[in-house]
Amino acid sequence: MIKxxxxxxxxxxxxxxxxxxxxxxxxxxxxxxxLSDNVVAVIDSTKADKDVGDVIGIGRGIPIxxxxxxxxxxxxxxxxxxIAPPGGELPAAWRVxxxxxxxxxLHIMSxxxxxxxxxxxxxxxAAKHNxxxxxARKPPDNLPVATCKAADVDAAVILTVGSxxxxxxxxxxxxxxxxxxERGLNAEFCPTGQNGxxxxxxxxxxxxxxxxxxxxxxxxxxxEGAKNHDLLIVEGQGSLVHxxxxxxTLSLLHGSMPDAMIxxxxxxxxxxxRYTVPLPSLPEMITQYEMLAAPIKPAKVIGLALNCFDxxxxxxxxxxxxxxxxxxxxxxxxxxxxxxxxxxxxxKGC
Amino acid sequence: MIKxxxxxxxxxxxxxxxxxxxxxxxxxxxxxxxLSDNVVAVIDSTKADKDVGDVIGIGRGIPIxxxxxxxxxxxxxxxxxxIAPPGGELPAAWRVxxxxxxxxxLHIMSxxxxxxxxxxxxxxxAAKHNxxxxxARKPPDNLPVATCKAADVDAAVILTVGSxxxxxxxxxxxxxxxxxxERGLNAEFCPTGQNGxxxxxxxxxxxxxxxxxxxxxxxxxxxEGAKNHDLLIVEGQGSLVHxxxxxxTLSLLHGSMPDAMIxxxxxxxxxxxRYTVPLPSLPEMITQYEMLAAPIKPAKVIGLALNCFDxxxxxxxxxxxxxxxxxxxxxxxxxxxxxxxxxxxxxKGC
Numbered sequence: 001m002i003k004x005x006x007x008x009x010x011x012x013x014x015x016x017x018x019x020x021x022x023x024x025x026x027x028x029x030x031x032x033x034x035l036s037d038n039v040v041a042v043i044d045s046t047k048a049d050k051d052v053g054d055v056i057g058i059g060r061g062i063p064i065x066x067x068x069x070x071x072x073x074x075x076x077x078x079x080x081x082x083i084a085p086p087g088g089e090l091p092a093a094w095r096v097x098x099x100x101x102x103x104x105x106l107h108i109m110s111x112x113x114x115x116x117x118x119x120x121x122x123x124x125x126a127a128k129h130n131x132x133x134x135x136a137r138k139p140p141d142n143l144p145v146a147t148c149k150a151a152d153v154d155a156a157v158i159l160t161v162g163s164x165x166x167x168x169x170x171x172x173x174x175x176x177x178x179x180x181x182e183r184g185l186n187a188e189f190c191p192t193g194q195n196g197x198x199x200x201x202x203x204x205x206x207x208x209x210x211x212x213x214x215x216x217x218x219x220x221x222x223x224e225g226a227k228n229h230d231l232l233i234v235e236g237q238g239s240l241v242h243x244x245x246x247x248x249t250l251s252l253l254h255g256s257m258p259d260a261m262i263x264x265x266x267x268x269x270x271x272x273x274r275y276t277v278p279l280p281s282l283p284e285m286i287t288q289y290e291m292l293a294a295p296i297k298p299a300k301v302i303g304l305a306l307n308c309f310d311x312x313x314x315x316x317x318x319x320x321x322x323x324x325x326x327x328x329x330x331x332x333x334x335x336x337x338x339x340x341x342x343x344x345x346x347x348k349g350c
Numbered sequence: 351m352i353k354x355x356x357x358x359x360x361x362x363x364x365x366x367x368x369x370x371x372x373x374x375x376x377x378x379x380x381x382x383x384x385l386s387d388n389v390v391a392v393i394d395s396t397k398a399d400k401d402v403g404d405v406i407g408i409g410r411g412i413p414i415x416x417x418x419x420x421x422x423x424x425x426x427x428x429x430x431x432x433i434a435p436p437g438g439e440l441p442a443a444w445r446v447x448x449x450x451x452x453x454x455x456l457h458i459m460s461x462x463x464x465x466x467x468x469x470x471x472x473x474x475x476a477a478k479h480n481x482x483x484x485x486a487r488k489p490p491d492n493l494p495v496a497t498c499k500a501a502d503v504d505a506a507v508i509l510t511v512g513s514x515x516x517x518x519x520x521x522x523x524x525x526x527x528x529x530x531x532e533r534g535l536n537a538e539f540c541p542t543g544q545n546g547x548x549x550x551x552x553x554x555x556x557x558x559x560x561x562x563x564x565x566x567x568x569x570x571x572x573x574e575g576a577k578n579h580d581l582l583i584v585e586g587q588g589s590l591v592h593x594x595x596x597x598x599t600l601s602l603l604h605g606s607m608p609d610a611m612i613x614x615x616x617x618x619x620x621x622x623x624r625y626t627v628p629l630p631s632l633p634e635m636i637t638q639y640e641m642l643a644a645p646i647k648p649a650k651v652i653g654l655a656l657n658c659f660d661x662x663x664x665x666x667x668x669x670x671x672x673x674x675x676x677x678x679x680x681x682x683x684x685x686x687x688x689x690x691x692x693x694x695x696x697x698k699g700c
Contacts, residue, residue, distance in 0.1 A: 113562065145594040148625060207562040211598045212463065214561045240600070241645040244495040247601030248561045254596050275498060280645050288641060295591040295630055 006201055007078070007109065013041045013071040015097060016082035020044040020064065021055040026166065027111055027195050028082030032059035034174065034199040040074035041065050042082070043097075068100050080198065081110040090114045099125060107132045111194025113208060137194040137205040139217060146215035150257040151297055153226035156350035159256050160236040160305065161289050162264035163279050164272050165245065169236035169264045170196045172305035172334050172342075176262065177233045179339035180346070188229035190221045192252060196235045206255075207237060207248045214248060218255025231346070234258065240288050243275055250292060257297045260349045261289055262342055263329075266307040267319035282326050303345040304331035356551055357428070357459065363391045363421040365447060366432035370394040370414065371405040376516065377461055377545050378432030382409035384524065384549040390424035391415050392432070393447075418450050430548065431460040440464045449475060457482045461544025463558060487544040487555040489567060496565035500607040501647055503576035506700035509606050510586040510655065511639050512614035513629050514622050515595065519586035519614045520546045522655035522684050522692075526612065527583045529689035530696070538579035540571045542602060546585045556605075557587060557598045564598060568605025581696070584608065590638050593625055600642060607647045610699045611639055612692055613679075616657040617669035632676050653695040654681035 012035060016028040020042055032039055032052055036059050042052055045066045053060030065071050068079070079101040081094070090098075090112050098108060098116070102125045108116055110133070116122045117133040126133045150157065158176070160169040173189050173196070180187035189196070191203030202224070209217045218234070225232040234256045238245030263286055271278055279285070286301045293299040304323050308316035316333055323331045330341045362385060366378040370392055382389055382402055386409050392402055395416045403410030415421050418429070429451040431444070440448075440462050448458060448466070452475045458466055460483070466472045467483040476483045500507065508526070510519040523539050523546070530537035539546070541553030552574070559567045568584070575582040584606045588595030613636055621628055629635070636651045643649040654673050658666035666683055673681045680691045 113560070148593050148627070208560055210463070210558055211561040211564040211601060212557040212595065214597050215594050240642065243498050243604050243646050244565050245562065246604050246642075247564050247597035247599075249597075250590070250600045251561060251597030254593050277498070277646055291638060291641070292590065292596075296593050296627055 007035060007198055008038060008201065010038055010078040010107065011040045011074070011076045012038045012078045012080050012109070013043060013068070013074070013076035013106070014039060014080045014082040015094065016042055016044045017094065017097070018044060018046055019083055020047055023166070024083045027080070027198070029056055030170070030195045030199060031080060031082070032056065032062065036062070040076050041071040043068060043071050068097055068104070072104060076106060078107040078109055081108070081112060098122065102126050102129050102131055105129055105131060107134065109134045109136060109198060111136045111198060111205070113137060136197040137208045139204050139209045143209060143213040143220065144216040145213060146219045146255045148257065148296070150219045150222040150255065153222060155226040155230050155232050156346070157222055157232045157234060157256060157258045158260055158262060158346055158350070159234045159253065159258035160262045160264055161249070161253070161301070162236055162239055163285055164239045164242060164266070164269060166273060167264045167266045167269065168305055168307040168334070172262060172264050172339070173233045173235045174199070175334040175339045176342050176346070179343045180231055180233070183343055185231050186229050187231040187233060188225045190225040190232050190234040192218065192221060192235045192237055203235075206252055207245065211247060211251070214251035215255030218252045222256050231350070236264065239272070240292070241277060241280065241285065242272055243277060253289065253293055254296050258293070258299045260299055260302045260346065261293075262303050262305055263289070263301045264305045264307065265323075267323065268310050282323060286327060300349070301329065302349040303342040304329055305342065306331055306333050308333040308336060357385060357548055358388060358551065360388055360428040360457065361390045361424070361426045362388045362428045362430050362459070363393060363418070363424070363426035363456070364389060364430045364432040365444060366392055366394045367444065367447070368394060368396055369433055370397055373516065374433045377430070377548070379406055380520070380545045380549060381430060381432070382406065382412065386412070390426050391421040393418060393421050418447055418454070422454060426456060428457040428459055431458070431462060448472065452476050452479050452481055455479055455481060457484065459484045459486060459548060461486045461548060461555070463487060486547040487558045489554050489559045493559060493563040493570065494566040495563060496569045496605045498607065498646070500569045500572040500605065503572060505576040505580050505582050506696070507572055507582045507584060507606060507608045508610055508612060508696055508700070509584045509603065509608035510612045510614055511599070511603065511651070512586055512589055513635055514589045514592060514616070514619060516623060517614045517616045517619065518655055518657040518684070522612060522614050522689070523583045523585045524549070525684040525689045526692050526696070529693045530581055530583070533693055535581050536579050537581040537583060538575045540575040540582050540584040542568065542571060542585045542587055553585075556602055557595065561597060561601070564601035565605030568602045572606050581700070586614065589622070590642070591627060591630065591635065592622055593627060603639065603643055604646050608643070608649045610649055610652045610696065611643075612653050612655055613639070613651045614655045614657065615673075617673065618660050632673060636677060650699070651679065652699040653692045654679055655692065656681055656683050658683040658686060
């Protein structure tokens with residue numbers, strides 16, 4: 001039921017026109033971070049001729065080019081749409097580029113809410129040129145209402161939760177999974193969003209599922225992951241205090257029925273991004289998650305993943321120490337200081 | 351953007367074959383309760399020749415008939431699908447009846463997740479016979495992500511929340527709205543589910559909205575209702591402790607941004623229906639709603655609507671007194687004892 005795809009078998013050009021390196025191109029950044037061997041070029045005329053590494057600090061050696069024609073010299077087999085704006089709409093100017101890419105024989109990978117495969121013009125063109133339009137956000141058909149079956153899996157289930165969008169729930173999930181594998185654990189990352197799906201090759205974008213079935217989708221992801229693994233790290237979404245996406249967050253919590261949670265947060269963030277909603281304290285937010293989990297399946301937050309990208313090394317260390325004091329839980333910045341602490345907490349806690 | 355429809359201008363035959371009077375036919379019961387002047391017959395061969403009043407205690411005088419042909423003698427102008435099972439699928443055997451109804455010139459009103467208007471066979475047949483397929487559950491296109499605009503409306507906003515599905519969130523909302531109007535308040539009921547929409551003629555079925563936009567849909571409902579009214583009673587959905595639907599509940603809480611909440615509960619219910627999830631205590635459930643509302647817009651539960659349909663009069667009075675003691679809030683059974691107490695609480699609280 002859940003499609004398995006293989007982005008790692010492709011040479012990828014990323015379309016990020018006008019926005020590479022800013023928040024809207026989170027997808028582009030994630031692809032560069034986790035598929036750097038596959039990304040052959042990034043298209044953004046406003047940053048043309050720079051190196052990807054100079055703009056986002058990772059992906060050194062990958063060129064930024066002016067347009068699709070310039071990208072073609074690197075022989076891509078796939079064009080990836082590198083943005084996922086709120087609402088997921090496709091910028092009108094990009095339609096031309098997508099048409100060109102299809103005509104050049106490239107498969108298209110997109111995480112937008114607007115499904116390319118449901119656009120008659122694109123789908124007819126794709127059929128003609130024998131390429132695939134892969135909408136990573138498109139959910140499978142016939143998802144069920146959640147049934148609490150996720151409680152029955154043999155695997156230990158860890159959910160990354162958090163204070164807001166874009167604080168590192170996906171990235172921490174991947175990093176923890178990789179670190180757990182390095183320690184010999186049979187761990188699997190369970191993607192619940194389009195970026196995670198593009199990187200990892202399977203999953204369901206639960207924010208694109210009709211809300212009656214969102215928890216059911218989370219349940220399906222856990223059942224699928226548990227078939228062949230002992231430890232599942234489920235990618236969290238949104239936040240319980242996010243005015244737009246809190247429902248997605250709670251569906252995921254109740255559908256995936258985790259044994260424990262890792263709380264993700266950006267210490268410098270005081271408000272929900274794009275809203276004037278102040279974030280409650282760390283202990284208050286942690287209590288909310290644990291209180292809501294309890295009636296369905298009790299689960300504790302057992303560690304903190306702090307995203308300190310905008311702090312100096314010293315500030316990051318201080319923020320981690322403060323958070324550990326405030327919560328009594330082990331904390332780390334998984335990018336800067338690794339995920340070992342959290343893997344140890346998971347092994348102790350499950 | 352939100353369709354306005356007029357079920358009150360129709361003569362309605364309700365299709366409830368094999369299930370009239372049981373939980374699956376909640377839609378049929380609701381239509382009989384609030385559109386009794388419009389309902390001309392109920393179709394259920396297993397209860398044919400009985401009176402609707404003998405089966406569900408309301409709607410006396412409305413006949414139950416064996417099949418569509420028998421219903422046609424009462425000259426209906428619309429057939430309503432009288433069930434809304436979990437998942438919303440259309441029973442295969444009913445397809446034949448729907449085809450017959452369309453060919454007989456009846457409009458079709460449905461609250462199923464499976465949209466009749468998207469079924470090629472039905473829609474071609476409807477076009478041929480010049481009838482409308484009204485999918486009350488089908489959400490409008492282009493719903494936005496929630497923006498917290500509901501906080502800016504001049505109207506007072508009350509949300510009915512609750513312990514589970516089918517405890518009376520819609521019914522309490524309608525009863526409170528009617529009682530408020532009788533006291534001269536410019537009140538409006540804001541439907542968020544297919545049954546409320548069928549009865550009241552407008553609204554959005556938020557459980558059919560893609561989860562990223564569910565809170566946005568709730569916001570749109572409040573903005574629409576506030577255009578012409580001073581007091582909005584927003585229909586709640588699900589429960590924060592419902593394993594399948596909790597996300598819908600939280601999206602509605604954060605999107606509608608109520609000033610206060612009415613908590614709905616069935617005192618005899620100990621577990622979430624269809625699940626083995628024990629319900630927390632009333633104070634615990636109330637605290638959950640208030641705690642989750644607080645970061646976005648603080649709101650208190652100011653009254654309780656208790657569904658005592660399965661209790662004797664004495665038991666109902668005792669249950670109400672116990673709940674009032676336990677919570678310190680005014681409580682009533684709106685069907686048995688009226689909504690006055692709650693309207694008074696709303697007038698005091700807003």
